[in-house]
Amino acid sequence: MLEAAGISAAYGPVKALAEVSLTVAEGDVMAVLGANGAGKTTLLRTLLGLLPAQAGRIRFRGEDITRLKPAERVRRGLVMVPEGRRVLTSLTVEENLLMGAYPRRDTPGPAELDAIYGRFPNLAQRRHMKAVVLSGGEQQMLAIGRAMMARPKLIMLDEPSLGLSPRLTAEVFALIASLNAEGIAILLVEQNAMLALEASRHALVLELGRTAFDGASPALLQDDRVRRAYLGGSAPEDTPHHTPPEGVPP
Amino acid sequence: MSGYTAAILTLLAINIIAAYAAWLPLAAGQVNLGTAGFMAIGAYSSAVLSNEFDWSLPMAIAAGAVCAGGLAMAIGGPVLRTRGLYLALATLAFNEVVRGILINLDVVGGAAGYPVIGHLGLAPIAACAAGVFLLALWLGASRLGMNLHAIEQDETVTALFGVHVPFTQLAAFTIGGVLAGLAGGLYGHHFSFIEGQHFSVLLSVTIVLSVVLGGTQTVWGPAIGAAFFTLLPEIFRGAAAWRYVLFAAAVILVMAIRPQGLLTRADLMRLRRVVRLA
Amino acid sequence: MSAPLLDIRGLRKSFGGLDVVRGLDLQVGQGERVALIGPNGAGKTTVFNLINGYYAPDAGEIRLGGVDLVPIAPRRRIRHGLARSFQNIRLIGHLTVLENVLLGAHVHAGGPLAMLLPLGLGRGRRLREEARARLAEAGLADHAGSLAAGLAYGLRKRVEVVRALMARPRLLLLDEPCAGLNTQERGALLAELHRVAEGGVTLLVVEHDMHFVGGLCGRAAVLNFGEKIAEGTPAEIAREPAVIEAYLGHAPERYAHA
Amino acid sequence: MIAQQLVNGLMLGGIYVLVAVSFTLFFGCLNFLNFSVPALFMLGGFLTWAGVAAGLSWPLAVLLALTVAALASLLVERLTWRLQRGGPPLIPLVSSLGFLILFENLVLVRWGSDARAIPSPFGDANWRIGDVVIGLPQLFGLILSISLVFGLQALLKRTKLGRGIRSLAENAETATMLGVEVDRVAPRLFLLAGLFCALAGVLFSLSYQLVSPYMGDQVALKGLSAMVLGGMGNIWGAVIGGLVIGLVEIFAVGALSADHVNVVVFGILLLSLIIKPTGLFGDPALGQQKL
Secondary structure (H helix, E strand, C coil): CEEEEEEEEEECCEEEEEEEEEEECCCCEEEEECCCCCCHHHHHHHHHCCCCCCEEEEEECCEECCCCCHHHHHHCCEEEECCCCCCCCCCEHHHHHHHHCCCCCCCCCHHHHHHHHHHCHHHHHCCCCEHHHCCHHHHHHHHHHHHHCCCCCEEEEECCCCCCCHHHHHHHHHHHHHHHHCCCEEEEECCCHHHHHHHCCEEEEEECCEEEEEEEHHHHHCCHHHHHHHHCCCCHHHCCCCCCCCCCCC | CCHHHHHHHHHHHHHHHHHHHHHHHHHCCCCCCCHHHHHHHHHHHHHHHHHHCCCCHHHHHHHHHHHHHHHHHHHHHHHCCCCHHHHHHHHHHHHHHHHHHHHCCHHHCHHHCEECCCCCCHHHHHHHHHHHHHHHHHHHHEHHHHHHHHHHHCHHHHHHCCCCHHHHHHHHHHHHHHHHHHHHHHHHHHHCEECHHHCCHHHHHHHHHHHHHHCCCCCHHHHHHHHHHHHHHHHHHHHHHHHHHHHHHHHHHHHHHCCCCCCCHHHHHHHHHHHHHC | CCCCCEEEEEEEEEECCEEEEEEEEEEECCCCEEEEECCCCCCHHHHHHHHHCCCCCCEEEEEECCEECCCCCHHHHHHHCEEECCCCCCCCCCCEHHHHHHHHCHHHCCCHHHHCCECCCCHHHHHHHHHHHHHHHCCCHHHCCCEHHHCCHHHHHHHHHHHHHCCCCCEEEEECCCCCCCHHHHHHHHHHHHHHHHCCCEEEEECCCHHHHHHHCCEEEEEECCEEEEEECHHHHHHCHHHHHHHHCCCHHHHHHC | CHHHHHHHHHHHHHHHHHHHHHHHHHHHHHCCCCCCHHHHHHHHHHHHHHHHHCCCCHHHHHHHHHHHHHHHHHHHHHHHHHHHCCCCCHHHHHHHHHHHHHHHHHHHHHHCCCCEECCCCCCCCEEEECCEEEEHHHHHHHHHHHHHHHHHHHHHHHCHHHHHHHHHHHCHHHHHHHCCCHHHHHHHHHHHHHHHHHHHHHHHHHHHCEECCCHHHHHHHHHHHHHHHHCCCCHHHHHHHHHHHHHHHHHHHHHCCHHHHHHHHHHHHHHHHHHCCCCCCCCCCCCCCCC
């Protein structure tokens, strides 16, 4: 469904992504793991077209979308739920949902909104309030509801559990699972690696903007490579082959 | 030298001084749209001193510059608390208030204008412009100049390195006021007549425009911008009525192609390298 | 340990009801190299901004060499021996490398009148020599005259360190010095920081690269949700279950019970 | 007397309202202090005269003036904001000033710098309520201004374009992520805001029956003051600010003299910027954050 081959990206002079490839199959849930600064968010931004890919190709449902604008990609069903939700706080809850349908050529009907409200009763109660009054968990629900209004084929979620309590995190992950059950593919960037591996079928581990691992999630659960990506592997004193750089006394 | 050439060069000299008046705060990221107001203060106070109190021209013009600087320092405190476009609007409002007061001040002729008795020719004015340019070169090479650029780019970080940002900005604003007052005093004593209408926001805006066009990163930028603004309409003089149209089109074009101004610091360094090689 | 150079006690900060730092205690001894680590959103940069004065704490004490920093204006803290580098490089782009480094020496440049002197005159002359020397030590002498904006990313990170050193700090705060650097550049930076530390500067580092932390710091404090959950040598930390959980999340079986 | 001044002030304020709303749309949505607004105002007013003078019927002349002003506004978008967005806000400001000089001088080249009298299509239609005289063209202008602002409000609230504009105003990156194309929305905003101030120019020429190439300068400065007073980026703030500035101006003329108007109006602007830069209804985050 989504196929990225050898994409590189940079913020000005800073190379953030180097020749990363990934494939998300129809109905798949894929997790992207890695330490801070490994390039996870950059990967999502590049896939959506917020950041131009300097090299490589991106194909979505058989079509080359490498040069398309973000709006065109959203229209084709590639949608993002950004880190920190980024709901539009000066708009009402309902207006935020309608913004999700912005690139669509047709106008969303009341039935569609009702379907979202049916899923998120909290949002229904506040449909005409400014989104600034929502709690963190409600904002996350709104951000996901907003993404659903775009009629997505694939949703990319960036750190959906960030700042949420364990109970709300569990709710969000249950929601992700149910979206997937409806046939929407998921690309998930998540700090909580164990949770993400549990929730996904495939995983990609990034290290310094490069692919460190690409494979089935269950295999990674037991693998030391995740631990190393986050915690720098075994501590230096355990690794005699780790040589300090020149000029450094032992 | 023909009278025409002398007139253009005098205007150029005055515009260069005014450009440096606007450049100092601008280098620190502050858009001062009140430069013409400070020029008016300098022009009127020096004219009153030389007309009514028979001060010598150098003394009167210097005193006018000090008056403008003093006023800049006094209003700088409250006005500089505003930032960005708010500061631009506050100084714009200041300019209009000054102009409005002068037009209604009958002691200096009100809206009818105020004749100035003493006269200055090209030579002393050009000398002043040269002096201001040297001063700008000096300040540009000083720690103050460096701190101004640093504040313009990153106020927070500059402050964390111990720079007193408000004080530095006030210093730039005040020196700018002095220079504007000087330009105003010279203007009045060259053209022998001043009127409030002349020192409008549009003049302030044109001065800032010239500096931005020349580029704020280097000391040369304001002079280049002032030259562009003074000489380009003259070059188009053959086109008579069209000259300001062509001039405006040139401004738009330059800003579209080079938003950082005609001369940047990087250009200057490249230029130096070429000169050294040659 | 005698009286620590940096002594943080009961530090608290919340933004809009969200507690970002909750009762942090942290001591850094003279000459120590300490890492402050923790997952995303743990409050590490906030701690730096509190030490720095960019934010005012809701409660708690921050003492540097016995002096309480909290009532001191951010601008003045550098005079007490505190300098820092930034997560996203914050050099002044259209100044040269040398000028950027000289900006770091502002507190040693003298009073308002000295501001009016050209950079190479008077006291400025010695500062300029010092700046050149420090750049040379860091292997950056060739770049002294280049504009900071035109420099490669890795070099700019190192210029930031030299700039902070020009303030002659006792405590140097480094916020993610490794972010965006490749392995080779990390090595160069690590060597540079070892040299700095041997010169007697105390280091407090926020960093995600655990190799780097292991290579530089003798001690690490781990922050999670604004609280210190572990402290020890980097090796001890990496084995600590609470740390592993903070970084990697709940083990699946525990998630199933939640 | 006071009643008459109140009426006159509100009528004049109606013109400022449209100019202030135009400024506030540019500033609030695009963080752009657009100094071509005075020129667009002038184009609306002056070209209406030019059309009538050339023998066109009134409605046709107004339509022509508005069309030219709208196209001019689109040109400004192409050559200033589109090229320079993301950089320092000063740069498009400078470019837009270039357009102010350009348009004023183009008109100057064709028609000269003289002020021209323009006959009112309504003759001297007045309403008298006791001692108070209400000029019908002015009253029409005021009502039209306020209804246009209501229309704008509805557009921003109820239409897809309006939601796009508002998301852009809040956060351009989030808007882009949701599929709002800045390069499509911005020209529409320029069109809208440009039409607002051009229409103000038309109303001004009909009400006060005088046009000149420089007619926009002073009015725009007042409109700018009105925007600041009401709070930058706030549409209803601009309305209140515009009416207040209109009243202040008329009362200043009455109490002092016509020459003192600028001292009073800009004195108020200066004070309000120093005391409360966010204006009466401004969002404190706006402007502070973006700059």
